[in-house]
Amino acid sequence: MIEIDPERLIGNLRKLSEFGRCGTGVHRTAFSDEDLAARNWLSDKLAAAGLGVEMDGFGNVIGRGASRSGPHVLVGSHTDTVPRGGWLDGALGVIYGLELAQAIADVGEPDLARVDVISFQDEEGTYFSCLGSRSFVGELSEADLDAARNAAGERLRDVLARRSMNAGQRLRLDPGQYSAYLEAHIEQGPLLEAEGVPIGIVTGIVGIRRFRVTVSGQADHAGTTPMRMRRDAGRALLTLANRLNACFETDANPNTVWNFGSISFKPGAPNVVPAEAELMVEFRDVDASVLDRFEARLHEVCTPRQGQMPVEVGVTTLANEPPTLMDESIAKAAEHAARSLAAASRRMPSGAGHDAMVIGRHVPTGMIFVPSIGGRSHDISESTHEADIVRGCRVLAATLSQLLN
Ligand SMILES: [Zn+2]
Numbered sequence: 001m002i003e004i005d006p007e008r009l010i011g012n013l014r015k016l017s018e019f020g021r022c023g024t025g026v027h028r029t030a031f032s033d034e035d036l037a038a039r040n041w042l043s044d045k046l047a048a049a050g051l052g053v054e055m056d057g058f059g060n061v062i063g064r065g066a067s068r069s070g071p072h073v074l075v076g077s078h079t080d081t082v083p084r085g086g087w088l089d090g091a092l093g094v095i096y097g098l099e100l101a102q103a104i105a106d107v108g109e110p111d112l113a114r115v116d117v118i119s120f121q122d123e124e125g126t127y128f129s130c131l132g133s134r135s136f137v138g139e140l141s142e143a144d145l146d147a148a149r150n151a152a153g154e155r156l157r158d159v160l161a162r163r164s165m166n167a168g169q170r171l172r173l174d175p176g177q178y179s180a181y182l183e184a185h186i187e188q189g190p191l192l193e194a195e196g197v198p199i200g201i202v203t204g205i206v207g208i209r210r211f212r213v214t215v216s217g218q219a220d221h222a223g224t225t226p227m228r229m230r231r232d233a234g235r236a237l238l239t240l241a242n243r244l245n246a247c248f249e250t251d252a253n254p255n256t257v258w259n260f261g262s263i264s265f266k267p268g269a270p271n272v273v274p275a276e277a278e279l280m281v282e283f284r285d286v287d288a289s290v291l292d293r294f295e296a297r298l299h300e301v302c303t304p305r306q307g308q309m310p311v312e313v314g315v316t317t318l319a320n321e322p323p324t325l326m327d328e329s330i331a332k333a334a335e336h337a338a339r340s341l342a343a344a345s346r347r348m349p350s351g352a353g354h355d356a357m358v359i360g361r362h363v364p365t366g367m368i369f370v371p372s373i374g375g376r377s378h379d380i381s382e383s384t385h386e387a388d389i390v391r392g393c394r395v396l397a398a399t400l401s402q403l404l405n
Contacts, residue, residue, distance in 0.1 A: 002103045002112070002397040006390040009099045012045065013389070016079065016095060017087035025380025026087050029150075030080040030122035030131070031059065031159050038079050042094065042119055049101040051117065057160070057169035058121040060132040063101060065113035071179040073403050074363065075100055075396070076118035078355060080126065086186070086382025088389075090355075092370070093184040094119045096393045100400060114404055116178075120355045127156040133355040137173050137362045173362060180330055180403050181365045183356040184396050186384055190375030191348060198391050199338045199345035200369030201331050204286035205357040206257075206349055207323035209295060211281045213240065213302055217311040219267060219275035234265045234274030236311045240301055241279055247297045248283070253290055255349050258283035286323045286349040324357045330366030330403070337398035343391055368395060 019041065020027045020034030028034045039061050047053045051063030061079075065072055077093025097117035104112045120132030128148035134140040145167060148156035160167050187193075192200050217233035241260055248258050259282045265274040283294045302313045331347070338345040348369070350356075356367045370392035376382045 002401055004099050004103050004393050004397050009393055010386055013095050016091050022084055023380045025085055026081050027084050028081045029083055030126040035080050045098055046117055050105045051101055056171040057166040058132055058135055060121050060171050061119045062171055063117045065115045067110060067113040072114045072116050073400060074116045074118055074178045074181045077183050077185060078123035079119045080122050080124050082124045082378045084380050085378055088186045088384055090123055092186055096184045096396050099393055100397055123355050126150050130355055130358050133358040135170050137358055175362050178363045181359045181363045183367045184392055185369060187369040187372045188352050188377035192371035197344045197346045198388050199343050199395055200348045201334050201345050202326050202350045202367035203347050204323050204325040204349055205354060206284040206286050206351050207288060207291050208284050208319055208321040209291050210319035212316045212318055213279045214314045215277040215311050217275055220273040222271045222273050230273050231310045232273050233277040233311055236309050237277035237279055244301045251293050256285045256290055284351055288323055324360040326366055327364035330364060333402040334366055334368055334399045337395045340398055341394055
């Protein structure tokens with residue numbers, strides 16, 4: 001039995017939140033002074049818990065348990081944040097890992113020292129989304145590195161040079177080394193709180209498909225051109241979007257989400273019939289067959305029959321991230337762990353990306369969520385009740401105990 005120390009856990013979370021403190025939240029974007037200072041602090045804490053610590057040329061930090069007998073379990077997440085982000089987010093999963101390592105050190109049983117703790121770099125994509133975990137599993141190319149830059153246009157290569165960090169020196173995953181990867185995270189949504197369920201057990205991380213729909217027509221005077229003689233790109237696009245929305249409502253599973261996130265007309269004046277119109281469409285689901293169905297609908301709706309619309313319609317794919325399913329036996333272990341602690345749990349997909357999405361392609365992966373107050377995240381208002389934070393860590397400890405046995 002691994003017994004966590006709630007006071008130490010909360011204390012370490014509070015301490016970490018001082019790096020880049022920003023009101024009630026944290027501003028600790030990847031490769032900032034605050035981010036690197038936090039990574040050094042974490043390294044010291046992991047070393048003090050008896051782990052062998054290494055930081056690589058991106059700032060990925062790993063602490064390795066001392067045991068040489070059998071595969072280890074990797075526990076962690078990320079300590080970088082979005083600008084003006086929350087104090088928990090990925091920090092929660094990393095400090096849970098630290099707490100588990102400390103609790104194991106307290107027990108003093110050498111065979112339990114089969115837990116490694118990791119903080120990945122730039123999960124939030126300040127320069128490149130999931131940079132650290134992608135590098136760890138060998139999914140980061142030199143071309144990706146060349147292209148990586150922040151919103152201000154600063155190249156990652158230049159930041160690394162300025163920081164004297166060597167991108168060639170990388171921590172790399174040996175999949176045989178690990179029987180499991182465990183990541184805990186705040187939910188970043190309102191479901192757990194609304195249902196009064198303290199533990200979410202993630203079934204998978206959704207795949208994302210994103211498209212640009214463009215309609216080309218002709219600009220005309222909006223007062224003098226009869227409706228039947230117009231080649232109105234704007235109205236055509238609105239019609240397509242409505243049809244698409246109706247199809248999606250019919251085709252969706254309970255957890256499918258979709259978004260018409262941006263729409264624009266050109267030239268964009270009240271007295272000109274739009275010549276061009278553009279719509280961004282995105283949908284997410286853990287089930288690839290749902291994504292396939294939605295994509296087929298999109299192409300069907302955007303291929304109007306001859307003479308139906310006097311405009312041209314085009315569809316361009318902008319993103320296609322496949323879903324990552326979490327490991328069923330780890331999910332069962334987490335469910336059992338929650339039950340043994342009299343904590344209600346529910347299965348749920350993750351609508352947001354996580355390092356677990358990348359690691360899960362290589363190592364059996366399990367993920368648990370704790371409730372976010374008001375569903376808030378990626379903002380300084382993000383928080384979770386201390387009782388929920390402690391309960392989540394206990395569930396993770398109980399899950400880990402099963403995996404180590
Ligand atoms: Zn996160």
